[in-house]
Amino acid sequence: MNEVQEIIDGVTQAFQLIITLNPELLQVTALSLYISLSATVLSTLIAIPVGGLIHFREFAGKRVLITIIQTLYSVPTVIIGLLVFLLISRSGPLGILGLLFTPTGMIIGQTILILPIMTGLVITALSGVDRNIRDTLVSLGATEFQSIAQIVQEARFAILGAVILGFGRAISEVGVAMMIGGNIRGETRVLTTSIALETGMGNFGLSIALGIVLLAIALVVVLIMNLITAGALSDSDKILGGPMA
Amino acid sequence: MIQMSGVSRTFGGRTVVKGIDLEIRRGEIFALIGPSGSGKTTLLRLIDLLDRPNTGSIRFDGSPTDGPEHERRAVRRRMAMVFQKPGVLNATVEQNIAFGLQFRGMQKNRIQKNVTSVLEMVGLSGLSRRRALTLSGGEMQRVAIARAIVTEPEVLLLDEPTANLDPLSTEIIENLIVRVNRERKTTVILATHDMGQGQRLASRIGVLMDGRLVQAGEIYDIFYHPVNRAIATFVGIDPVSGGIVQSNENNLATIAIRSVSIQAVTALRSGERVALCIRPEEVTLSLPESCPPATSARNCLAGTITRLLPYGPFTRVQVDCGIPVTALVTRRSSEELNLSLGTRVNATIKATAVHVIPDPDAADNPAHGMME
Numbered sequence: 001m002n003e004v005q006e007i008i009d010g011v012t013q014a015f016q017l018i019i020t021l022n023p024e025l026l027q028v029t030a031l032s033l034y035i036s037l038s039a040t041v042l043s044t045l046i047a048i049p050v051g052g053l054i055h056f057r058e059f060a061g062k063r064v065l066i067t068i069i070q071t072l073y074s075v076p077t078v079i080i081g082l083l084v085f086l087l088i089s090r091s092g093p094l095g096i097l098g099l100l101f102t103p104t105g106m107i108i109g110q111t112i113l114i115l116p117i118m119t120g121l122v123i124t125a126l127s128g129v130d131r132n133i134r135d136t137l138v139s140l141g142a143t144e145f146q147s148i149a150q151i152v153q154e155a156r157f158a159i160l161g162a163v164i165l166g167f168g169r170a171i172s173e174v175g176v177a178m179m180i181g182g183n184i185r186g187e188t189r190v191l192t193t194s195i196a197l198e199t200g201m202g203n204f205g206l207s208i209a210l211g212i213v214l215l216a217i218a219l220v221v222v223l224i225m226n227l228i229t230a231g232a233l234s235d236s237d238k239i240l241g242g243p244m245a
Numbered sequence: 246m247i248q249m250s251g252v253s254r255t256f257g258g259r260t261v262v263k264g265i266d267l268e269i270r271r272g273e274i275f276a277l278i279g280p281s282g283s284g285k286t287t288l289l290r291l292i293d294l295l296d297r298p299n300t301g302s303i304r305f306d307g308s309p310t311d312g313p314e315h316e317r318r319a320v321r322r323r324m325a326m327v328f329q330k331p332g333v334l335n336a337t338v339e340q341n342i343a344f345g346l347q348f349r350g351m352q353k354n355r356i357q358k359n360v361t362s363v364l365e366m367v368g369l370s371g372l373s374r375r376r377a378l379t380l381s382g383g384e385m386q387r388v389a390i391a392r393a394i395v396t397e398p399e400v401l402l403l404d405e406p407t408a409n410l411d412p413l414s415t416e417i418i419e420n421l422i423v424r425v426n427r428e429r430k431t432t433v434i435l436a437t438h439d440m441g442q443g444q445r446l447a448s449r450i451g452v453l454m455d456g457r458l459v460q461a462g463e464i465y466d467i468f469y470h471p472v473n474r475a476i477a478t479f480v481g482i483d484p485v486s487g488g489i490v491q492s493n494e495n496n497l498a499t500i501a502i503r504s505v506s507i508q509a510v511t512a513l514r515s516g517e518r519v520a521l522c523i524r525p526e527e528v529t530l531s532l533p534e535s536c537p538p539a540t541s542a543r544n545c546l547a548g549t550i551t552r553l554l555p556y557g558p559f560t561r562v563q564v565d566c567g568i569p570v571t572a573l574v575t576r577r578s579s580e581e582l583n584l585s586l587g588t589r590v591n592a593t594i595k596a597t598a599v600h601v602i603p604d605p606d607a608a609d610n611p612a613h614g615m616m617e
Binding site for chain 2: 137
């Protein structure tokens with residue numbers, strides 16, 4: 001009975017915090033978005049060319065490399081946290097940059113975290129483009145660069161899916177944010193670390209409010225993506241074999 | 246225009262195209278004909294310089310094509326290929342058609358002008374802003390053809406351009422191919438498994454079987470003088486095997502085949518095993534009492550009708566004359582002669598209409614002369 005009452009109180013309080021635009025809630029949300037969006041953009045800039053190179057070039061060990069990338073899809077966030085911590089801690093090789101417990105450090109950590117899954121999904125997206133398309137482009141006189149650019153363009157909806165998934169993994173992870181950011185209030189505290197902390201302290205209202213915001217972000221992302229693909233949804237069906245969610 | 250000599254291509258240990266020697270002449274429509282899997286697509290890809298031959302050489306307009314990729318691209322840009330699958334990209338119809346021109350760095354307004362005029366030519370003007378993937382199969386194939394011809398290629402390669410299309414779309418595309426060839430003097434190389442299409446469009450035909458070019462020549466040669474049983478069957482004649490040349494005087498041979506003796510024009514010497522190809526439209530039927538006298542240049546075989554098959558305005562009449570003979574008569578004359586099953590008729594065939602092909606392994610073919 002007591003627990004149920006706590007939950008009801010928590011939800012009530014959560015809506016109060018959201019409706020009154022609680023400054024701490026806003027600040028934490030903004031920082032979360034900043035860090036995870038930055039990591040997603042960075043990772044996209046790396047994943048498309050790297051994925052393209054792996055897909056279009058034939059080299060020894062290509063299959064092994066792709067298997068490794070796929071294995072890293074599910075790398076635990078705390079392992080990336082540990083790795084980056086060792087790299088950028090004061091005694092580490094990059095310690096001189098002073099990135100530990102900074103948003104920049106967190107961006108680097110999240111970029112590394114989501115790079116494998118985004119690269120892997122870019123490769124999958126490019127493989128999804130019919131081989132016939134590549135032949136067609138070459139026979140139309142495309143240079144290697146022109147045909148790669150066109151095929152990336154052709155796979156745009158599937159690549160967008162990869163970007164969304166990468167962002168989803170970045171904004172929802174706790175390991176890197178906690179270990180590299182350190183959950184410093186007002187500086188490196190993000191939605192997920194905040195929820196962990198506040199729940200531990202018994203502040204269920206704030207935790208629930210943060211949780212609702214996190215889910216709302218996911219919803220907004222899906223809505224934006226549907227909006228982008230709306231005009232071409234029937235086309236993307238044909239390319240992807242099903243509507244994207 | 247294009248000279249191939251000794252061109253072979255191997256994929257994973259399997260030689261798909263074997264020692265092809267072929268010259269394509271400027272301005273002609275050349276049809277590569279053969280059953281599925283005979284190497285037509287592979288040969289077209291080699292001509293379009295998408296793949297390199299393992300052996301042999303291909304010369305384009307006199308120049309070798311085995312140079313580095315950028316040289317091959319320069320040659321490739323003088324050609325255009327339409328694949329069996331239209332391969333349209335997820336863009337609008339006009340964007341799809343513009344790709345080749347974009348790759349060549351043409352200015353936007355010139356691209357627009359060319360795209361507009363080619364859209365008109367293929368009859369898709371109203372659909373320029375449609376998403377190409379929402380088009381029907383026939384329309385998509387027209388987009389693919391428009392995309393190829395907008396680059397004004399000297400050589401247009403088409404791989405089964407009408408496979409899986411309805412008759413109307415097929416007709417539109419065939420007309421388009423002929424128009425491009427006539428109006429722009431574009432050399433066209435067309436791969437098809439459809440004999441009729443080859444006959445309708447091409448001036449010359451090459452028959453590919455199991456990776457080899459078994460016969461190349463004018464349409465008439467292929468249809469009336471197939472060099473072997475496989476081609477004969479493929480061009481719609483049922484060769485009757487089991488013949489042996491009895492005598493040959495000045496290329497007029499007497500051939501014993503089963504219970505009958507047939508006069509035919511051939512250079513094959515006496516004693517050779519042969520099969521006979523008789524095109525149904527070369528056979529004249531008459532009632533027994535009115536048989537014209539058999540001369541040295543004409544065969545007259547008595548037989549019984551075993552089957553009548555309606556064939557458009559014609560009737561295919563199968564007659565057992567000791568050897569199976571099929572005649573193509575108009576429906577009207579079939580009625581006038583009152584032909585029916587069991588009717589006794591005489592089949593008249595000119596010696597020049599009997600095409601003789603060597604058939605050394607006739608004994609291995611017990612199913613010879615089976616009628617369709």
